[in-house]
Amino acid sequence: MSFGKLKRALKGIINRKDLTDELAGDFINRAIDEVERVARLGAMEQLVEAKDWDGTRNSLAIPTGYLETIDLFTDAGVLRMVTKDQFFAHPDQGAPAVYIKAGASFLVKPYPAKGETVRLHYYGESLPLLADDDQNLWTRAGFNPVLYAAAALAADFFQMEDVYVQRFQGKATSLLEAMLAQALSEAWSTNMAMGRVHGNY
Structure with a gap:
């Protein structure tokens, strides 16, 4: 996937003529920022x-x-x-x-x-997406969580009914949680030697 495909998918979900390409890109990059405050993936x-x-x-x-x-x-x-x-x-x-x-x-x-x-x-953090053919971790492996997080931001911006904001945000959250659960499962699936707990843990 690419930045351009993410923008087109977002426009399809929101379905508003005043959702410009520039605005769609801004919502996507903001969504990635929000997701990366929560996600901790090997990539x-x-x-x-x-x-x-x-x-x-x-x-x-x-x-x-x-x-x-x-x-x-x-x-x-x-x-x-x-x-x-x-x-x-x-x-x-x-x-x-x-x-x-x-x-x-x-x-x-x-x-x-x-x-x-x-x-x-x-x-x-991932590098910001700028050109339509730009790719990063989220366009390659986390397309849907970012798409629905961006849709929640767009729905809130355009003052759509709360039900849409909540539905988009709920879907983004559940998709991201599934990604994190898969990453955690993979991390614990091999034999590990545990050291002492230190730092922030």
């Missing part, structure tokens, strides 16, 4: 590698489109998210072991050594 995972350490700094900029941390890790192991008090009390020597989020950065301690690689594994 949304991204990885950033920070390698330009010199031993005198410990700040890792949070990438554009960042939604949620999965973990930070080095070749020596996974870093542990801690409180600020724990961070300041942590020893300065050794391999990076702990981190905190401060503003638009993660601060790592001990400081990474020159040549060390710190990897940020996180859930990230």
Whole structure:
């Protein structure tokens, strides 16, 4: 599927002459933003590698489109998210072991050594859809949840009866829940070695 096909499908559902191509595109991109605030799918995972350490700094900029941390890790192991008090009390020597989020950065301690690689594994946003032939995760695998979430936004915008808004939103929610349930089932379908609960969990 593509952005253009999503827009045409949305126009077919709403069936209004004043639903322009530009408006349809706006509703779709807004719907994707809303869905991505809830969804956590394997296809949304991204990885950033920070390698330009010199031993005198410990700040890792949070990438554009960042939604949620999965973990930070080095070749020596996974870093542990801690409180600020724990961070300041942590020893300065050794391999990076702990981190905190401060503003638009993660601060790592001990400081990474020159040549060390710190990897940020996180859930990230999809790029906005602009041209009709543009594709992303949602046009390929989540067409219907986004379509009905966009229909709910459009129905609300055009002040259609509440029953339409609720029906579209209800369908979007149930379709997304089915996707998340499938993703969860796949994640737990293989043998796993569970580590200690840490971070936000």
